[in-house]
Amino acid sequence: MKPAPFIYHDPQNLSEAVNLLATNENARVLAGGQSLMPMMNFRYVMPDHLIDLNKVSELSYIRVEGGTLKIGAMTRQRDIEFSSEIGKHCPLLHAALAHVGHRQTRNRGTLGGSLCHQDPSAELVNAAALLGATMHAVSRRGTRDIPFADFALAYMTTALESDELLSGITLTLSIKSMGYAFVEFARRHGDFAIVACSALLSLDAQGSIADASIALSGLNHAPTRPAAIEQALRGQPLEAATFKAAAAEAEKLDAGADAYVTSAYRQHLARVLTYRALEQAAARAKEIQHG
Ligand SMILES: Cc1cc2nc3c(=O)[nH]c(=O)nc-3n(C[C@H](O)[C@H](O)[C@H](O)COP(=O)(O)OP(=O)(O)OC[C@H]3O[C@@H](n4cnc5c(N)ncnc54)[C@H](O)[C@@H]3O)c2cc1C
Structure with a gap:
């Protein structure tokens, strides 16, 4: 057509x-x-x-500035994928992009396009939720910052007004010292995930979990940050039983159904992927702690 x-x-x-x-x-x-x-x-x-927007060069940048990482909305996904700055300061984005479409789509596709399109399963949307991105909106009226938690209003609908566009995002770099993981289940590589789970974990001096963040997407219109599960992980030992308990709670989260996938199947995936993400993030957190 x-x-x-x-x-x-x-x-x-x-x-x-x-x-x-x-x-x-x-x-x-x-x-x-x-x-x-x-x-x-x-x-x-x-x-x-x-x-x-393809000739608006002001919207294409990757900058590390005073403890933050700033990425312009028109930055191509492929440029993020190959950026050594991103690899050094926010490798989770590389892990997420490994699942996004194909190299042809990443050559053209932008960070801002993915975040504004707001597909419920989009990997960059999940990463923005996990990393607590600040979204920068610009219009003729001026600029405003929107916390990611307030950005996704409804199914494929953002908080941007009709005269606003996304100029870029800011991430804080405290995440650099955290173990990370991005796992998903899709029918084929390059398809949107049915469910995806990302995680960040940091350890205390005793090797227990100091801080934990989890984002699950594919369950609802926007990624879920299960605050109760994240809270329950803090202070827990880094062992299989801890991850299993968190995964069992993830299976209880609300999940929508559609013509292809039942909510029970999405919940099953939430359990399996939460376990895998925590296990992988824990292994990386241990590597960071042991230098
Ligand atoms: C074969 C194929 C497979 C794919 N697989 C995946 C996948 O596995 N995972 C995944 O996440 N994505 C996937 N995608 C989608 C891809 O990631 C797109 O790049 C992305 O969804 C949109 O980015 P874009 O830059 O192309 O935006 P566009 O298509 O140009 O725009 C998308 C929407 O966002 C709006 N928009 C764009 N930029 C801005 C801005 N700065 N401010 C305000 N609004 C804006 C547009 O108006 C439009 O409504 C796939 C695409 C294809 C074709």
């Missing part, structure tokens, strides 16, 4: 882009086009104006 007719705009900088977004009704921004173009071709999305 072909998309419905639209007017194409080719802004050369951010100020032009936000002006176009503010002054045109039913406008969409185009990033890598890996999700938007198929949706337009299927006529799920029919914008009257398409604002192409």
Whole structure:
């Protein structure tokens, strides 16, 4: 199928882009086009104006600044995948990207496109939830920061207003000293996950769990951060029984069903993947502790 007719705009900088977004009704921004173009071709999305961000170079960057990692919305997934700065400061993003689509889709697909598309199973959305990303929105009215927890409003719907675009995200770098893991179950490599689980673990001087974060996606419209499970892990010994108990709680989380996957199956995957993620994150946390 072909998309419905639209007017194409080719802004050369951010100020032009936000002006176009503010002054045109039913406008969409185009990033890598890996999700938007198929949706337009299927006529799920029919914008009257398409604002192409591909020449807005201000939105493409990876910077380490004063204990934070800043990534621009138009940074290609492939650039994040090959960034040594990301590998050094936030290897979880590399682990997540290993599951995202194919190298062709990652060549074009952007960080911001994935976060704004908000597929419930998208790996970068899961990573942003785990890492507690701060989302930076910009419009002609100014800028505002949105904590990731408030960004996903509903199924594939973000907190961005119609005249706002995502300019980038900021991550704090305390995560550098934590063991990490990203595991998922998908029908084929490169497909969206049915359920994915990521984890961060740090250890105290005795080798018990000092801090734990978990994000599960594929259960609901946005990744779940199970605060009670994370809390219960703190202070626990680093052993199989600890991970098993956490995984058993993960199986009790609410999960939606669709025509292909029952909620019981998603809950089963939540248990299995939580166990695996904690086990892998624990092994990396031990390596960090032993230098
Ligand atoms: C074959 C195939 C397999 C894939 N597999 C996976 C997978 O396993 N996991 C996964 O996570 N993804 C997968 N994807 C999707 C891919 O990751 C896309 O890159 C991503 O979903 C959208 O990024 P994009 O840059 O292409 O954005 P686009 O498609 O250009 O835009 C997506 C949406 O976000 C909006 N948007 C984009 N940028 C901004 C911004 N800066 N501010 C506000 N709104 C914005 C657009 O208006 C649009 O609504 C796959 C895609 C394909 C084609």
